[in-house]
Amino acid sequence: MDIPQPIISTVDIVLLLIKDERLCVTLSKRDKDPYENQEALPGGYIHAEEDRDCLDAAVRILRQKTGLLPPYLEQLKTFTGAARDPRGWSISVAYFALVDADLILSSANPGLTICPVDALRRLPFDHNEIIAAAVDRIRNKSQYSSLPCYLAGETFSLPRLQKIYEACLGEALHKVSFRRKMDELGVLEAVPGQTESAGAHRPAQMYRLKSEFKNQLKLLVRGL
């Protein structure tokens, strides 16, 4: 009994970033069937002989398809079943990554498209569902953690960071409370002397993640 059937095992990655103050996902043109030449989540087979585990596979696939290693990468959820892939019963271990938009937009990678998560058309497989799960995840974690800071690049002003949080959460935030909470989180430090002039008004102080938090999320006891 119990002879396992062959199951297609893949990894898909939801790479999120902020463009024009909107939360966007990175799509990649598929280079083979099924759905050849269509936009879909970057993904690929697990290579059992090469990848130590799925996280390893996600890193490899991200490098191949986007050329970068995002500062934040975590497992999202696994999508399975007979119906989601025309090739048959499949497992896709989905990952969830955040990156500063400039890193992608500057590299001008030809096969990639950036699309707002609230303006997606119908995608192959169950990729719409996977992206919805990623948006849920970032919404949730943005309420009580420093997660959105990974979308902000090296240095950033507090007004811009607030815009990023708002894009993640899908709602406006109270300025004073937001600043109190960021202060309470304690992950930011002002960059001495560095400000950002953005028009005919007082320039904003620039901040950066304290080095000890560049690879570590900080959580709040109470949310934003």
Added chain:
Amino acid sequence: MDIPQPIISTVDIVLLLIKDERLCVTLSKRDKDPYENQEALPGGYIHAEEDRDCLDAAVRILRQKTGLLPPYLEQLKTFTGAARDPRGWSISVAYFALVDADLILSSANPGLTICPVDALRRLPFDHNEIIAAAVDRIRNKSQYSSLPCYLAGETFSLPRLQKIYEACLGEALHKVSFRRKMDELGVLEAVPGQTESAGAHRPAQMYRLKSEFKNQLKLLVRGL
């Protein structure tokens, strides 16, 4: 290129319950190699020809190994890699289930053991790690949801429910605040006239989940 290697695909289930006011996990004696006759998480191969998806497989395996369908079952996390199973590169989609202890303890299922999550010995595979992830999950969700109610059975007193929440969270709760929050959640209703006498003192009012919440979690904006 890209010819997928065979990968072992399984489902493992962390079935949690409260026994003696402690959070416990259900272990099952393995009936085949590897680790035959050792206690481990109930699990099994995905049957591609039989299971529509992994949730389906989890339900089937739960029925086979425990004989019951818990009121709460959700995907936990997927554990993968070359190192976790002596048979080779494997994927285990782990699920997380809650059940009223009486349902297991009364059925006297011979192959099952109930063990407190903070008194586990070393288990086969990476099952300790999987259980740790489940405990993390329930800790987290217990802070702001009605999740622990699924551990409480049909009817229960508020003092008992508080004990259950405390076992999930691993810390004592403030009585007045706990009751305020349960009231705010609005998932409970008093069972008219039904009380529980537990010694030489005032008996406790019994409550039950409102029927509309028996299959639906309720979340708090702010935690407990």
Added chain:
DNA sequence: ATAATAGTGTCTGTAAGACATTATCAA
């Protein structure tokens, strides 16, 4: 009556949001 726990009312400190004011730039 007493002991023990169930259940509730009130007070207080804290934290979040509302509002207002000051700061600093470009034009």
Added chain:
DNA sequence: TTGATAATGTCTTACAGACACTATTAT
């Protein structure tokens, strides 16, 4: 000077925890 946004101070309200008190049972 004006207009725009940055940044901060103050007030109000809401909520969580502390404490105290009442309720109800068995012995």
